[in-house]
Amino acid sequence: MASKLAKPSLLRTVTQRNYAAQAAAAASQPSSYTLAKHEPKVTTLPSGAVVASLENNSPVSRVGLLFKAGSRYESAKNLGVSHMLRSTVGLATDNMSSFAVIRTIQQGGGSLSAESGREHIVYSLDFNRDNLDAGLEVLSSVGTQPTFKPWEVQDNLQRINTDLALRDPSTITMELLHAAAFRNTGLGNSLFVPPHHLGKISSDMLKNFMASTHLAGRMAVVGLGVDHDALFKYASSLVGAGGEGVAGPAAYGGGELRHETGAAVTLVAVAGASASLGSKESVALAVAQQILGVGPGTKYGSNASSVLANAVASSGGLGAASSININYSDAGLFGYFVMADSASVEKVVRGVHGVVQNLKATDADVKQAKNRVKAAILMASESGAEFLTDMGLQALLTGKFVSPAEAAAAVDAVTPADVDSALQKVMGGKLSMSVVGSTSEVPYVDQL
Amino acid sequence: MAAVTKSVGFMAQLTSSVKRFVFRASGFNQMGLYHDDCLYETSDVKEALRRIPQNTRDDRNFRMQRALHLSLTKSILPKDQWIPFEEDREKGRYLQPYLEEVIMERKEKEEWNKK
Numbered sequence: 001m002a003s004k005l006a007k008p009s010l011l012r013t014v015t016q017r018n019y020a021a022q023a024a025a026a027a028s029q030p031s032s033y034t035l036a037k038h039e040p041k042v043t044t045l046p047s048g049a050v051v052a053s054l055e056n057n058s059p060v061s062r063v064g065l066l067f068k069a070g071s072r073y074e075s076a077k078n079l080g081v082s083h084m085l086r087s088t089v090g091l092a093t094d095n096m097s098s099f100a101v102i103r104t105i106q107q108g109g110g111s112l113s114a115e116s117g118r119e120h121i122v123y124s125l126d127f128n129r130d131n132l133d134a135g136l137e138v139l140s141s142v143g144t145q146p147t148f149k150p151w152e153v154q155d156n157l158q159r160i161n162t163d164l165a166l167r168d169p170s171t172i173t174m175e176l177l178h179a180a181a182f183r184n185t186g187l188g189n190s191l192f193v194p195p196h197h198l199g200k201i202s203s204d205m206l207k208n209f210m211a212s213t214h215l216a217g218r219m220a221v222v223g224l225g226v227d228h229d230a231l232f233k234y235a236s237s238l239v240g241a242g243g244e245g246v247a248g249p250a251a252y253g254g255g256e257l258r259h260e261t262g263a264a265v266t267l268v269a270v271a272g273a274s275a276s277l278g279s280k281e282s283v284a285l286a287v288a289q290q291i292l293g294v295g296p297g298t299k300y301g302s303n304a305s306s307v308l309a310n311a312v313a314s315s316g317g318l319g320a321a322s323s324i325n326i327n328y329s330d331a332g333l334f335g336y337f338v339m340a341d342s343a344s345v346e347k348v349v350r351g352v353h354g355v356v357q358n359l360k361a362t363d364a365d366v367k368q369a370k371n372r373v374k375a376a377i378l379m380a381s382e383s384g385a386e387f388l389t390d391m392g393l394q395a396l397l398t399g400k401f402v403s404p405a406e407a408a409a410a411v412d413a414v415t416p417a418d419v420d421s422a423l424q425k426v427m428g429g430k431l432s433m434s435v436v437g438s439t440s441e442v443p444y445v446d447q448l
Numbered sequence: 449m450a451a452v453t454k455s456v457g458f459m460a461q462l463t464s465s466v467k468r469f470v471f472r473a474s475g476f477n478q479m480g481l482y483h484d485d486c487l488y489e490t491s492d493v494k495e496a497l498r499r500i501p502q503n504t505r506d507d508r509n510f511r512m513q514r515a516l517h518l519s520l521t522k523s524i525l526p527k528d529q530w531i532p533f534e535e536d537r538e539k540g541r542y543l544q545p546y547l548e549e550v551i552m553e554r555k556e557k558e559e560w561n562k563k
Contacts, residue, residue: 097553103560151499 050219069213072248073187080193148203176434186248216240266437271335315351319346482540
Protein backbone atom coordinates (compact mmCIF):
# COMPACT_ATOMS: atom_id res chain seq x y z
CA MET A 1 0.00 0.00 0.00
CA ALA A 2 3.01 2.21 -0.16
CA SER A 3 1.85 3.76 -3.42
CA LYS A 4 -1.32 4.99 -1.79
CA LEU A 5 0.58 6.71 0.96
CA ALA A 6 2.03 9.00 -1.62
CA LYS A 7 -1.40 10.29 -2.60
CA PRO A 8 -1.72 13.95 -1.71
CA SER A 9 -5.18 13.58 -0.16
CA LEU A 10 -4.05 11.08 2.40
CA LEU A 11 -0.96 13.05 3.18
CA ARG A 12 -3.11 16.03 3.81
CA THR A 13 -5.30 14.20 6.28
CA VAL A 14 -2.23 12.95 8.07
CA THR A 15 -0.97 16.45 8.53
CA GLN A 16 -4.41 17.53 9.66
CA ARG A 17 -4.47 14.93 12.37
CA ASN A 18 -1.98 17.11 14.15
CA TYR A 19 -0.59 14.47 16.41
CA ALA A 20 2.28 16.69 17.40
CA ALA A 21 0.01 19.63 18.21
CA GLN A 22 -2.29 17.40 20.26
CA ALA A 23 0.57 16.00 22.26
CA ALA A 24 1.73 19.53 22.99
CA ALA A 25 -1.78 20.52 24.08
CA ALA A 26 -2.08 17.46 26.34
CA ALA A 27 1.17 18.34 28.03
CA SER A 28 -0.04 21.85 28.76
CA GLN A 29 -3.32 20.59 30.34
CA PRO A 30 -3.34 19.99 34.09
CA SER A 31 -2.62 16.42 35.07
CA SER A 32 -5.29 16.41 37.77
CA TYR A 33 -8.71 17.95 37.99
CA THR A 34 -10.23 19.66 40.97
CA LEU A 35 -14.00 19.46 40.86
CA ALA A 36 -15.86 22.51 42.00
CA LYS A 37 -16.96 22.39 45.61
CA HIS A 38 -20.63 23.18 46.13
CA GLU A 39 -22.60 24.47 49.04
CA PRO A 40 -25.91 22.90 50.08
CA LYS A 41 -28.93 24.65 48.59
CA VAL A 42 -32.42 24.84 50.07
CA THR A 43 -35.51 26.15 48.29
CA THR A 44 -39.16 26.06 49.23
CA LEU A 45 -41.84 25.42 46.63
CA PRO A 46 -44.99 27.57 46.64
CA SER A 47 -46.87 24.48 47.86
CA GLY A 48 -44.73 24.40 50.99
CA ALA A 49 -42.56 21.48 49.95
CA VAL A 50 -38.89 21.89 50.78
CA VAL A 51 -36.19 21.02 48.27
CA ALA A 52 -32.66 20.63 49.58
CA SER A 53 -29.62 19.35 47.76
CA LEU A 54 -25.89 19.12 47.88
CA GLU A 55 -23.78 18.52 44.79
CA ASN A 56 -20.93 16.31 45.95
CA ASN A 57 -19.76 15.32 42.44
CA SER A 58 -20.39 11.66 43.22
CA PRO A 59 -21.04 9.26 40.33
CA VAL A 60 -23.94 7.91 42.36
CA SER A 61 -26.89 10.19 42.91
CA ARG A 62 -29.07 9.81 45.95
CA VAL A 63 -32.53 11.28 46.08
CA GLY A 64 -34.86 11.09 49.05
CA LEU A 65 -38.58 11.77 49.06
CA LEU A 66 -39.90 12.44 52.54
CA PHE A 67 -43.38 12.92 53.91
CA LYS A 68 -44.66 13.61 57.38
CA ALA A 69 -46.29 10.21 57.55
CA GLY A 70 -44.83 8.40 60.51
CA SER A 71 -46.57 6.45 63.24
CA ARG A 72 -47.51 9.62 65.14
CA TYR A 73 -50.12 10.37 62.49
CA GLU A 74 -51.96 7.10 63.07
CA SER A 75 -55.19 6.92 65.00
CA ALA A 76 -56.52 4.12 67.19
CA LYS A 77 -58.44 2.76 64.20
CA ASN A 78 -55.49 2.46 61.85
CA LEU A 79 -52.63 1.74 64.26
CA GLY A 80 -49.82 0.09 62.37
CA VAL A 81 -50.69 1.58 58.99
CA SER A 82 -47.33 3.36 58.75
CA HIS A 83 -45.55 0.04 59.26
CA MET A 84 -47.65 -1.48 56.47
CA LEU A 85 -46.90 1.51 54.29
CA ARG A 86 -43.12 1.24 54.56
CA SER A 87 -43.34 -2.46 54.03
CA THR A 88 -45.48 -2.23 50.87
CA VAL A 89 -43.03 0.00 49.04
CA GLY A 90 -42.13 -1.65 45.75
CA LEU A 91 -45.57 -3.11 45.14
CA ALA A 92 -47.59 -2.13 42.08
CA THR A 93 -48.30 1.53 41.46
CA ASP A 94 -50.90 3.16 39.24
CA ASN A 95 -48.58 3.11 36.25
CA MET A 96 -46.11 0.30 36.98
CA SER A 97 -46.35 -3.28 38.11
CA SER A 98 -44.31 -4.46 41.06
CA PHE A 99 -42.15 -6.42 38.61
CA ALA A 100 -41.46 -3.34 36.51
CA VAL A 101 -40.48 -1.33 39.58
CA ILE A 102 -37.94 -3.93 40.62
CA ARG A 103 -36.57 -4.57 37.15
CA THR A 104 -36.19 -0.90 36.28
CA ILE A 105 -34.21 -0.32 39.44
CA GLN A 106 -32.09 -3.41 38.86
CA GLN A 107 -31.47 -2.58 35.22
CA GLY A 108 -30.28 0.91 36.11
CA GLY A 109 -27.97 -0.41 38.81
CA GLY A 110 -29.79 1.32 41.60
CA SER A 111 -31.44 0.68 44.87
CA LEU A 112 -34.74 1.85 46.26
CA SER A 113 -35.65 1.66 49.90
CA ALA A 114 -38.13 3.00 52.37
CA GLU A 115 -37.70 3.74 55.99
CA SER A 116 -40.13 5.24 58.43
CA GLY A 117 -39.92 6.68 61.88
CA ARG A 118 -42.36 8.20 64.31
CA GLU A 119 -42.61 11.38 62.28
CA HIS A 120 -41.61 10.63 58.73
CA ILE A 121 -41.36 8.18 55.90
CA VAL A 122 -38.45 8.45 53.50
CA TYR A 123 -38.34 6.80 50.09
CA SER A 124 -34.72 6.88 49.03
CA LEU A 125 -33.17 6.10 45.73
CA ASP A 126 -29.50 5.49 44.91
CA PHE A 127 -28.91 5.51 41.20
CA ASN A 128 -26.21 5.87 38.58
CA ARG A 129 -26.02 9.54 37.82
CA ASP A 130 -26.20 8.85 34.07
CA ASN A 131 -29.59 7.09 34.24
CA LEU A 132 -31.02 9.07 37.11
CA ASP A 133 -34.16 10.05 35.19
CA ALA A 134 -35.33 6.44 34.93
CA GLY A 135 -34.85 6.05 38.67
CA LEU A 136 -36.64 9.27 39.54
CA GLU A 137 -39.65 8.15 37.54
CA VAL A 138 -39.87 5.02 39.65
CA LEU A 139 -39.31 6.98 42.85
CA SER A 140 -42.20 9.35 42.24
CA SER A 141 -44.45 6.52 41.15
CA VAL A 142 -43.66 4.47 44.25
CA GLY A 143 -43.81 7.42 46.62
CA THR A 144 -46.93 9.14 45.39
CA GLN A 145 -49.19 6.70 43.58
CA PRO A 146 -49.07 3.16 44.95
CA THR A 147 -52.19 1.12 44.10
CA PHE A 148 -52.20 -1.27 47.10
CA LYS A 149 -53.72 -4.21 45.25
CA PRO A 150 -55.46 -6.24 47.96
CA TRP A 151 -53.73 -9.53 47.10
CA GLU A 152 -50.29 -7.92 47.07
CA VAL A 153 -50.95 -6.26 50.43
CA GLN A 154 -52.15 -9.62 51.75
CA ASP A 155 -49.04 -11.41 50.46
CA ASN A 156 -46.92 -8.77 52.10
CA LEU A 157 -48.06 -9.87 55.56
CA GLN A 158 -45.24 -12.37 55.62
CA ARG A 159 -42.78 -9.50 55.58
CA ILE A 160 -44.66 -7.83 58.42
CA ASN A 161 -44.49 -11.03 60.43
CA THR A 162 -40.76 -11.19 59.84
CA ASP A 163 -40.38 -7.56 60.95
CA LEU A 164 -42.29 -8.30 64.13
CA ALA A 165 -40.32 -11.44 64.85
CA LEU A 166 -37.00 -9.66 64.32
CA ARG A 167 -37.65 -6.93 66.88
CA ASP A 168 -35.07 -7.37 69.59
CA PRO A 169 -35.87 -6.68 73.25
CA SER A 170 -34.14 -3.28 73.10
CA THR A 171 -36.48 -2.20 70.30
CA ILE A 172 -39.47 -3.32 72.33
CA THR A 173 -38.12 -1.44 75.37
CA MET A 174 -37.90 1.77 73.36
CA GLU A 175 -41.41 1.23 71.97
CA LEU A 176 -42.75 0.81 75.50
CA LEU A 177 -40.81 3.87 76.68
CA HIS A 178 -42.53 5.99 74.03
CA ALA A 179 -45.91 4.52 74.86
CA ALA A 180 -45.34 5.27 78.56
CA ALA A 181 -43.95 8.75 77.99
CA PHE A 182 -46.39 10.04 75.40
CA ARG A 183 -49.33 7.89 76.49
CA ASN A 184 -52.16 7.93 73.96
CA THR A 185 -50.87 10.89 71.93
CA GLY A 186 -49.25 10.44 68.51
CA LEU A 187 -45.66 9.90 69.58
CA GLY A 188 -46.77 7.07 71.84
CA ASN A 189 -47.75 4.97 68.82
CA SER A 190 -45.58 2.01 68.02
CA LEU A 191 -43.52 1.83 64.85
CA PHE A 192 -44.91 -1.65 64.34
CA VAL A 193 -48.32 -3.12 63.63
CA PRO A 194 -49.97 -4.09 66.92
CA PRO A 195 -50.97 -7.78 67.01
CA HIS A 196 -54.71 -7.04 66.98
CA HIS A 197 -54.34 -5.18 63.65
CA LEU A 198 -52.24 -7.82 61.97
CA GLY A 199 -53.91 -8.67 58.66
CA LYS A 200 -56.68 -6.16 59.28
CA ILE A 201 -55.10 -3.16 57.62
CA SER A 202 -56.84 -3.08 54.27
CA SER A 203 -55.76 -1.36 51.08
CA ASP A 204 -58.48 1.23 51.69
CA MET A 205 -56.95 2.13 55.04
CA LEU A 206 -53.55 2.45 53.38
CA LYS A 207 -55.04 4.67 50.66
CA ASN A 208 -56.74 6.90 53.19
CA PHE A 209 -53.54 7.23 55.19
CA MET A 210 -51.66 8.15 52.02
CA ALA A 211 -54.31 10.73 51.12
CA SER A 212 -54.11 12.40 54.52
CA THR A 213 -50.32 12.42 54.84
CA HIS A 214 -48.72 12.46 51.39
CA LEU A 215 -49.57 16.08 50.66
CA ALA A 216 -47.53 18.76 48.93
CA GLY A 217 -47.18 20.78 52.12
CA ARG A 218 -45.84 17.83 54.07
CA MET A 219 -43.17 16.88 51.60
CA ALA A 220 -39.43 17.34 51.34
CA VAL A 221 -37.26 16.31 48.41
CA VAL A 222 -33.56 16.03 49.07
CA GLY A 223 -30.69 15.08 46.83
CA LEU A 224 -27.05 14.26 47.16
CA GLY A 225 -25.00 14.40 43.99
CA VAL A 226 -27.75 16.00 41.93
CA ASP A 227 -28.20 19.35 40.27
CA HIS A 228 -30.37 21.59 42.43
CA ASP A 229 -32.34 23.09 39.56
CA ALA A 230 -33.13 19.67 38.16
CA LEU A 231 -34.23 18.47 41.57
CA PHE A 232 -36.37 21.57 41.99
CA LYS A 233 -38.09 20.83 38.68
CA TYR A 234 -38.59 17.22 39.71
CA ALA A 235 -40.10 18.25 43.05
CA SER A 236 -42.48 20.67 41.29
CA SER A 237 -43.63 17.87 38.99
CA LEU A 238 -44.67 15.71 41.93
CA VAL A 239 -48.27 16.71 42.04
CA GLY A 240 -49.62 16.50 45.53
CA ALA A 241 -52.89 17.68 46.93
CA GLY A 242 -52.81 20.70 49.20
CA GLY A 243 -54.20 20.88 52.70
CA GLU A 244 -52.93 20.24 56.17
CA GLY A 245 -53.67 16.55 56.55
CA VAL A 246 -53.75 14.78 59.88
CA ALA A 247 -52.18 16.37 62.91
CA GLY A 248 -50.23 14.11 65.21
CA PRO A 249 -50.45 15.80 68.58
CA ALA A 250 -47.84 14.87 71.15
CA ALA A 251 -47.85 15.62 74.82
CA TYR A 252 -45.51 14.22 77.41
CA GLY A 253 -47.49 12.43 80.09
CA GLY A 254 -45.12 10.00 81.72
CA GLY A 255 -45.77 6.57 83.12
CA GLU A 256 -44.44 3.07 83.37
CA LEU A 257 -44.83 0.00 81.20
CA ARG A 258 -43.43 -3.39 82.09
CA HIS A 259 -43.29 -6.47 79.93
CA GLU A 260 -42.48 -9.69 81.75
CA THR A 261 -40.62 -12.28 79.67
CA GLY A 262 -38.71 -14.04 82.44
CA ALA A 263 -35.48 -13.52 80.50
CA ALA A 264 -32.05 -13.76 82.11
CA VAL A 265 -31.24 -10.29 80.82
CA THR A 266 -33.47 -7.40 81.75
CA LEU A 267 -33.67 -4.13 79.84
CA VAL A 268 -34.70 -0.91 81.48
CA ALA A 269 -35.18 2.49 79.89
CA VAL A 270 -35.84 5.61 81.94
CA ALA A 271 -36.38 9.03 80.39
CA GLY A 272 -37.87 12.43 81.01
CA ALA A 273 -39.33 15.07 78.71
CA SER A 274 -36.56 16.83 76.82
CA ALA A 275 -35.99 19.29 74.05
CA SER A 276 -37.29 19.43 70.49
CA LEU A 277 -35.17 19.20 67.38
CA GLY A 278 -32.91 22.17 66.74
CA SER A 279 -33.55 23.89 70.08
CA LYS A 280 -30.67 25.26 72.17
CA GLU A 281 -31.34 22.74 74.92
CA SER A 282 -31.08 19.87 72.50
CA VAL A 283 -27.43 20.79 71.88
CA ALA A 284 -26.70 20.89 75.61
CA LEU A 285 -28.38 17.52 76.00
CA ALA A 286 -26.35 16.09 73.13
CA VAL A 287 -23.27 17.05 75.13
CA ALA A 288 -24.81 15.58 78.29
CA GLN A 289 -25.45 12.35 76.41
CA GLN A 290 -21.78 12.09 75.48
CA ILE A 291 -20.68 12.80 79.07
CA LEU A 292 -22.90 9.97 80.28
CA GLY A 293 -21.65 7.73 77.50
CA VAL A 294 -23.10 5.96 74.48
CA GLY A 295 -21.09 2.76 74.44
CA PRO A 296 -17.41 2.07 73.95
CA GLY A 297 -15.56 4.03 71.27
CA THR A 298 -13.01 1.28 70.75
CA LYS A 299 -13.86 -2.30 69.97
CA TYR A 300 -13.85 -4.45 73.14
CA GLY A 301 -12.94 -1.26 75.00
CA SER A 302 -13.90 -0.88 78.64
CA ASN A 303 -15.65 2.43 77.92
CA ALA A 304 -13.71 3.94 80.82
CA SER A 305 -14.56 7.54 79.94
CA SER A 306 -18.30 6.90 80.21
CA VAL A 307 -19.84 8.05 83.48
CA LEU A 308 -22.57 5.43 83.16
CA ALA A 309 -20.12 2.58 82.51
CA ASN A 310 -18.29 3.53 85.70
CA ALA A 311 -21.57 3.69 87.58
CA VAL A 312 -22.43 0.16 86.46
CA ALA A 313 -18.99 -1.09 87.48
CA SER A 314 -19.21 0.46 90.93
CA SER A 315 -22.79 -0.72 91.52
CA GLY A 316 -21.51 -4.29 91.86
CA GLY A 317 -23.97 -5.65 89.31
CA LEU A 318 -23.47 -7.10 85.85
CA GLY A 319 -24.66 -4.95 82.99
CA ALA A 320 -24.16 -2.10 80.60
CA ALA A 321 -25.68 1.34 80.37
CA SER A 322 -25.87 4.10 77.80
CA SER A 323 -27.74 7.34 77.55
CA ILE A 324 -30.80 8.05 75.43
CA ASN A 325 -31.28 11.35 73.64
CA ILE A 326 -34.10 11.54 71.12
CA ASN A 327 -35.43 14.74 69.58
CA TYR A 328 -38.68 15.10 67.66
CA SER A 329 -40.06 18.20 65.99
CA ASP A 330 -41.95 19.27 69.11
CA ALA A 331 -40.84 16.96 71.89
CA GLY A 332 -37.99 14.80 73.01
CA LEU A 333 -36.81 12.15 75.44
CA PHE A 334 -33.61 12.08 77.43
CA GLY A 335 -32.56 9.45 79.90
CA TYR A 336 -30.66 6.24 80.17
CA PHE A 337 -30.88 2.66 79.00
CA VAL A 338 -29.72 -0.25 81.12
CA MET A 339 -29.23 -3.83 80.11
CA ALA A 340 -28.39 -6.03 83.05
CA ASP A 341 -28.29 -9.51 84.46
CA SER A 342 -31.77 -10.07 85.89
CA ALA A 343 -30.41 -11.01 89.30
CA SER A 344 -28.50 -7.76 89.79
CA VAL A 345 -30.61 -5.38 87.70
CA GLU A 346 -31.88 -3.52 90.76
CA LYS A 347 -28.36 -2.60 91.90
CA VAL A 348 -27.40 -1.46 88.41
CA VAL A 349 -30.51 0.66 87.86
CA ARG A 350 -30.21 2.32 91.27
CA GLY A 351 -26.51 3.02 90.72
CA VAL A 352 -27.04 4.48 87.26
CA HIS A 353 -30.06 6.52 88.32
CA GLY A 354 -28.16 8.09 91.21
CA VAL A 355 -25.32 9.10 88.93
CA VAL A 356 -27.57 10.66 86.26
CA GLN A 357 -29.61 12.45 88.91
CA ASN A 358 -26.56 13.99 90.58
CA LEU A 359 -24.38 14.64 87.55
CA LYS A 360 -22.39 17.87 87.74
CA ALA A 361 -20.62 18.53 84.47
CA THR A 362 -17.03 19.75 84.84
CA ASP A 363 -15.18 21.84 82.27
CA ALA A 364 -13.02 18.88 81.31
CA ASP A 365 -16.09 16.63 80.87
CA VAL A 366 -17.82 19.15 78.67
CA LYS A 367 -14.74 19.79 76.56
CA GLN A 368 -14.26 16.08 75.97
CA ALA A 369 -17.96 15.52 75.28
CA LYS A 370 -18.11 18.43 72.82
CA ASN A 371 -15.36 16.80 70.79
CA ARG A 372 -17.31 13.56 70.76
CA VAL A 373 -20.54 15.26 69.70
CA LYS A 374 -18.69 16.99 66.87
CA ALA A 375 -17.04 13.76 65.84
CA ALA A 376 -20.41 11.99 65.88
CA ILE A 377 -22.00 14.69 63.72
CA LEU A 378 -19.16 14.74 61.23
CA MET A 379 -18.73 10.98 61.07
CA ALA A 380 -22.44 10.55 60.37
CA SER A 381 -22.04 12.84 57.37
CA GLU A 382 -19.44 10.48 55.88
CA SER A 383 -22.07 7.97 54.81
CA GLY A 384 -24.19 9.12 51.91
CA ALA A 385 -27.31 7.34 53.10
CA GLU A 386 -27.09 8.80 56.61
CA PHE A 387 -26.33 12.24 55.29
CA LEU A 388 -29.34 12.09 52.99
CA THR A 389 -31.68 11.02 55.80
CA ASP A 390 -30.32 13.74 58.07
CA MET A 391 -30.70 16.40 55.39
CA GLY A 392 -34.20 15.13 54.62
CA LEU A 393 -35.36 15.16 58.23
CA GLN A 394 -34.04 18.67 58.75
CA ALA A 395 -35.73 19.89 55.58
CA LEU A 396 -38.98 18.12 56.46
CA LEU A 397 -39.21 19.05 60.12
CA THR A 398 -37.50 22.42 60.29
CA GLY A 399 -37.69 23.63 56.68
CA LYS A 400 -33.98 24.39 56.51
CA PHE A 401 -30.65 22.62 56.48
CA VAL A 402 -27.81 23.13 58.91
CA SER A 403 -24.69 21.57 57.43
CA PRO A 404 -22.66 19.18 59.62
CA ALA A 405 -19.87 21.73 59.91
CA GLU A 406 -22.26 24.43 61.17
CA ALA A 407 -23.94 21.98 63.53
CA ALA A 408 -20.55 21.04 64.94
CA ALA A 409 -19.73 24.73 65.39
CA ALA A 410 -22.97 25.26 67.35
CA VAL A 411 -21.76 22.72 69.90
CA ASP A 412 -18.87 25.02 70.91
CA ALA A 413 -21.22 27.46 72.58
CA VAL A 414 -22.35 24.96 75.22
CA THR A 415 -21.17 25.64 78.77
CA PRO A 416 -21.17 23.29 81.79
CA ALA A 417 -23.97 25.42 83.28
CA ASP A 418 -26.12 24.80 80.17
CA VAL A 419 -25.59 21.07 80.53
CA ASP A 420 -26.43 21.07 84.23
CA SER A 421 -29.57 23.14 83.87
CA ALA A 422 -30.84 21.12 80.88
CA LEU A 423 -30.19 17.89 82.73
CA GLN A 424 -31.86 19.14 85.89
CA LYS A 425 -34.92 20.18 83.95
CA VAL A 426 -35.22 16.71 82.39
CA MET A 427 -34.51 14.63 85.48
CA GLY A 428 -36.47 16.92 87.79
CA GLY A 429 -39.68 16.42 85.83
CA LYS A 430 -41.91 13.39 85.74
CA LEU A 431 -39.98 10.35 84.51
CA SER A 432 -41.12 7.48 82.32
CA MET A 433 -39.89 3.93 82.50
CA SER A 434 -40.14 0.76 80.50
CA VAL A 435 -38.90 -2.67 81.41
CA VAL A 436 -38.58 -5.83 79.33
CA GLY A 437 -37.35 -9.02 80.95
CA SER A 438 -37.64 -10.14 84.57
CA THR A 439 -39.62 -7.23 85.88
CA SER A 440 -39.98 -8.34 89.49
CA GLU A 441 -36.44 -7.25 90.34
CA VAL A 442 -36.75 -3.76 88.89
CA PRO A 443 -37.76 -0.86 91.14
CA TYR A 444 -40.62 1.40 90.07
CA VAL A 445 -39.96 5.03 89.15
CA ASP A 446 -41.20 6.35 92.53
CA GLN A 447 -38.90 3.91 94.32
CA LEU A 448 -35.76 5.10 92.55
CA MET B 449 -75.49 -6.58 27.65
CA ALA B 450 -77.66 -3.80 26.34
CA ALA B 451 -75.47 -3.35 23.29
CA VAL B 452 -76.15 -6.91 22.19
CA THR B 453 -79.92 -6.79 22.53
CA LYS B 454 -80.48 -3.31 21.16
CA SER B 455 -78.31 -3.49 18.07
CA VAL B 456 -80.37 -3.62 14.92
CA GLY B 457 -77.83 -4.28 12.18
CA PHE B 458 -78.15 -7.60 10.36
CA MET B 459 -74.65 -8.81 11.26
CA ALA B 460 -75.09 -7.78 14.88
CA GLN B 461 -78.34 -9.71 15.08
CA LEU B 462 -76.71 -12.72 13.46
CA THR B 463 -73.75 -12.74 15.89
CA SER B 464 -76.11 -12.27 18.79
CA SER B 465 -78.23 -15.24 17.80
CA VAL B 466 -75.14 -17.36 17.13
CA LYS B 467 -73.88 -16.48 20.61
CA ARG B 468 -77.22 -17.43 22.13
CA PHE B 469 -77.24 -20.70 20.20
CA VAL B 470 -73.74 -21.60 21.36
CA PHE B 471 -74.63 -20.67 24.92
CA ARG B 472 -77.70 -22.88 24.88
CA ALA B 473 -75.93 -25.74 23.14
CA SER B 474 -73.03 -25.78 25.61
CA GLY B 475 -75.49 -26.39 28.41
CA PHE B 476 -73.36 -25.29 31.37
CA ASN B 477 -76.16 -22.93 32.38
CA GLN B 478 -78.39 -25.94 33.02
CA MET B 479 -75.92 -27.01 35.72
CA GLY B 480 -76.06 -23.52 37.23
CA LEU B 481 -72.58 -22.55 36.13
CA TYR B 482 -71.26 -19.28 34.76
CA HIS B 483 -68.91 -18.90 31.81
CA ASP B 484 -65.89 -18.28 34.05
CA ASP B 485 -66.69 -21.34 36.18
CA CYS B 486 -65.85 -23.51 33.17
CA LEU B 487 -62.38 -22.18 32.36
CA TYR B 488 -59.47 -24.58 32.31
CA GLU B 489 -57.43 -23.87 35.41
CA THR B 490 -54.22 -22.79 33.75
CA SER B 491 -51.60 -21.07 35.86
CA ASP B 492 -53.00 -17.70 34.77
CA VAL B 493 -56.51 -18.66 35.87
CA LYS B 494 -55.20 -20.04 39.16
CA GLU B 495 -53.43 -16.76 39.88
CA ALA B 496 -56.56 -14.77 38.95
CA LEU B 497 -58.65 -16.98 41.26
CA ARG B 498 -56.24 -16.25 44.09
CA ARG B 499 -56.87 -12.53 43.65
CA ILE B 500 -60.68 -12.37 43.55
CA PRO B 501 -62.49 -11.26 46.69
CA GLN B 502 -63.48 -13.99 49.11
CA ASN B 503 -67.24 -13.68 48.54
CA THR B 504 -66.83 -14.08 44.78
CA ARG B 505 -64.72 -17.16 45.42
CA ASP B 506 -67.34 -18.56 47.81
CA ASP B 507 -70.10 -18.10 45.21
CA ARG B 508 -67.99 -19.84 42.61
CA ASN B 509 -67.32 -22.76 44.94
CA PHE B 510 -71.02 -23.04 45.70
CA ARG B 511 -71.93 -23.21 41.99
CA MET B 512 -69.27 -25.84 41.43
CA GLN B 513 -70.43 -27.97 44.36
CA ARG B 514 -73.97 -27.76 43.05
CA ALA B 515 -72.82 -28.77 39.57
CA LEU B 516 -70.81 -31.68 40.94
CA HIS B 517 -73.83 -32.88 42.85
CA LEU B 518 -76.00 -32.62 39.73
CA SER B 519 -73.41 -34.54 37.78
CA LEU B 520 -73.34 -37.22 40.47
CA THR B 521 -77.10 -37.62 40.43
CA LYS B 522 -77.12 -37.41 36.61
CA SER B 523 -79.63 -34.59 36.61
CA ILE B 524 -79.88 -30.93 35.74
CA LEU B 525 -81.44 -27.97 37.51
CA PRO B 526 -85.20 -27.30 37.15
CA LYS B 527 -85.70 -25.08 34.14
CA ASP B 528 -86.62 -21.97 36.15
CA GLN B 529 -83.20 -22.06 37.79
CA TRP B 530 -81.22 -22.22 34.55
CA ILE B 531 -78.94 -19.26 34.13
CA PRO B 532 -80.27 -17.02 31.36
CA PHE B 533 -77.94 -15.73 28.62
CA GLU B 534 -78.17 -12.13 29.86
CA GLU B 535 -77.21 -13.03 33.43
CA ASP B 536 -74.23 -15.02 32.20
CA ARG B 537 -73.12 -12.05 30.12
CA GLU B 538 -73.49 -9.73 33.07
CA LYS B 539 -72.16 -11.72 36.00
CA GLY B 540 -70.57 -14.76 34.43
CA ARG B 541 -67.34 -13.00 33.41
CA TYR B 542 -66.35 -12.17 36.98
CA LEU B 543 -62.81 -13.46 36.47
CA GLN B 544 -62.02 -11.57 33.28
CA PRO B 545 -60.64 -8.29 34.71
CA TYR B 546 -58.33 -10.22 37.03
CA LEU B 547 -57.34 -12.63 34.31
CA GLU B 548 -56.51 -9.82 31.93
CA GLU B 549 -54.26 -8.27 34.53
CA VAL B 550 -52.51 -11.56 35.22
CA ILE B 551 -51.92 -12.13 31.52
CA MET B 552 -50.65 -8.58 31.09
CA GLU B 553 -48.22 -9.04 33.96
CA ARG B 554 -47.01 -12.34 32.51
CA LYS B 555 -46.51 -10.76 29.08
CA GLU B 556 -44.60 -7.90 30.70
CA LYS B 557 -42.30 -10.39 32.40
CA GLU B 558 -41.75 -12.25 29.13
CA GLU B 559 -40.99 -8.98 27.38
CA TRP B 560 -38.41 -8.04 30.03
CA ASN B 561 -36.82 -11.45 29.91
CA LYS B 562 -36.22 -11.09 26.15
CA LYS B 563 -33.88 -8.18 26.80
